[in-house]
Amino acid sequence: MSLPPDSLRMSANPSTAASSPTATTTSTSQNPIRSLVSMPPKWLHMYSDFITKNAHQVSQIESALRSLTYVIPGRFRDAEIASETVHSGVQLLALYHDSVLRNALNKIPSLSTARIPGPHARYTRFWTAKSGLYRRIALLLQIIQYTELLWEMAAKRRGEKIRWRVVIVLEALKAICRLLLMRITSSRPLVTPPLPEREPIPTEDDQSDEDVLRELMGEEPGAEGVDGSVQAAHEKEWAMPRTKSSLPSLPNPRDVGSYLQSRVLTADDIKPAAKLLNTLSRSGRAAEILHILSPLVYAVALSQSKDKKSWAPWIIGLSIEYTARQLRDRGFRSTSLEQEEWGKRYWAAGWWTMRGAFYENVTKGLITGVRRRMPSLVSGILEDYEYLWENYYFSTSA
Numbered sequence: 001m002s003l004p005p006d007s008l009r010m011s012a013n014p015s016t017a018a019s020s021p022t023a024t025t026t027s028t029s030q031n032p033i034r035s036l037v038s039m040p041p042k043w044l045h046m047y048s049d050f051i052t053k054n055a056h057q058v059s060q061i062e063s064a065l066r067s068l069t070y071v072i073p074g075r076f077r078d079a080e081i082a083s084e085t086v087h088s089g090v091q092l093l094a095l096y097h098d099s100v101l102r103n104a105l106n107k108i109p110s111l112s113t114a115r116i117p118g119p120h121a122r123y124t125r126f127w128t129a130k131s132g133l134y135r136r137i138a139l140l141l142q143i144i145q146y147t148e149l150l151w152e153m154a155a156k157r158r159g160e161k162i163r164w165r166v167v168i169v170l171e172a173l174k175a176i177c178r179l180l181l182m183r184i185t186s187s188r189p190l191v192t193p194p195l196p197e198r199e200p201i202p203t204e205d206d207q208s209d210e211d212v213l214r215e216l217m218g219e220e221p222g223a224e225g226v227d228g229s230v231q232a233a234h235e236k237e238w239a240m241p242r243t244k245s246s247l248p249s250l251p252n253p254r255d256v257g258s259y260l261q262s263r264v265l266t267a268d269d270i271k272p273a274a275k276l277l278n279t280l281s282r283s284g285r286a287a288e289i290l291h292i293l294s295p296l297v298y299a300v301a302l303s304q305s306k307d308k309k310s311w312a313p314w315i316i317g318l319s320i321e322y323t324a325r326q327l328r329d330r331g332f333r334s335t336s337l338e339q340e341e342w343g344k345r346y347w348a349a350g351w352w353t354m355r356g357a358f359y360e361n362v363t364k365g366l367i368t369g370v371r372r373r374m375p376s377l378v379s380g381i382l383e384d385y386e387y388l389w390e391n392y393y394f395s396t397s398a
Helices: 005-012 014-018 021-029 032-053 055-071 080-106 109-114 119-130 132-156 160-184 204-216 253-262 282-304 312-327 336-354 356-372 376-391
Strands: 237-239 246-248
Touching: 032 055, 032 080, 055 080, 080 132, 119 132, 119 336, 132 160, 160 282, 282 312, 312 336, 312 356, 336 356, 356 376
Parallel strands: none
Antiparallel strands: 237 246
């Protein structure tokens, strides 16, 4: 009895039979480790897609969780570490969401022409794209700032000496990061925050309004440009039936101000991103270095003081900050981003009224008097915050 030619061929070449689709499927199903390793990237991709499609709802959930950690009864006494862990976790998760949404916005070409980003967004995007070292250091600095109070709370469980060592180490790490950022940016002032902030993604309501506008102008809803990208409202044109003359489409009547502003360019809009902050002079560099080292010097002086009501550490820290303000560059060539950063620093200087001897001798009595006149619910929350301000350094650090 003779075998068919195909059977002879399969029996003569066993390697072919082993590489058949059935065998491959069997070997894959018998290798669960490979399938488990490939699952986390898929989950991460699915999670990123969910965040991109529900950006507005995710932002609301983040804000709600932050607010919840602020008003939990007994937040800073009975469950201080648990509550601060939730708060720090939300901050870190929001930092990841920022990167996901930023990547999603970069993939929408129409937004790059329809929206002009602000000076801070342009400057930080430029440096994060140009320098990988800047991006990593800025990310590390943000992570430290989001978790520094949690580290201090955990260290306090081991004693005051360990707590102050952790505080000084964290302040030293922040100072090193800021000095490196200043070096990478060619001696330019630091910006707050050092990473680009989150920008809103257009919602479905905005897209439906554009579709209605296309229908009114005789276009197909969801019309796309030649390159496949959706055109911005002010870039679409409408051809008149008889004269064939083209006219630009009308803007959304509820957003006329943004439409007109999008057509106007300021000096900062045409300026290169690196020039949005001027290079510091010699006195300006000294001022920036003093501003960076001021929290570290204050923390060291405070750790050496045995009396909370002693004015020496507070005066030392404030004197360094005041000297930095007097040395900084003041000129007519200051950019809008520089003025914005100086404004943030002026507001942050208000935290000195909540620190050290000034708080113990002045602010504490004022807050106690106000708390006694408040309803019980508000006074209870305020009392919890008093416990935080009195016992933790990073609760009032800028």
